[in-house]
Amino acid sequence: MGNGKKQTQVRLEPTVLAAGKNAAAARGLDFNRYIERLIAEDTSGARAAGMAAAQRLIGTHGEGLDDLEADLDAQHTPAPSTRDAAA
Structure with missing residues (x-):
């Protein structure tokens, strides 16, 4: 029944976390999806x-x-x- 995703934990400074949550909300994404997208873009070359x-x-x-x-x-x-x- 799983979706194949793994869970991890990240420690962030409160200001970084708040900025990330605000950026996610501005894009209409939940925070998890926002982080997932950042990593995918960074590692695929799309961001560059x-x-x-x-x-x-x-x-x-x-x-x-x-x-x-x-x-x-x-x-x-x-x-x-x-x-x-x-x-």
């Missing part, structure tokens, strides 16, 4: 391939991404109040 692709994207389009980020930041920066300008 993803990082290499991200570096190529930044190398090719980095300046445009910087401009886009600046535009988005400008849209979300509160305008100075007229009361502050009069002071």
Whole structure:
């Protein structure tokens, strides 16, 4: 009746555990599945391939991404109040 999975125990610093649980929740995963995915990605080369692709994207389009980020930041920066300008 087993699923073939093995159980293990890991000791983590409380801040690392909390960060991991938050990251898992943000991805809609339970903590066990999140850890399983991290290990699988790391040992299969998928993580390295993803990082290499991200570096190529930044190398090719980095300046445009910087401009886009600046535009988005400008849209979300509160305008100075007229009361502050009069002071």
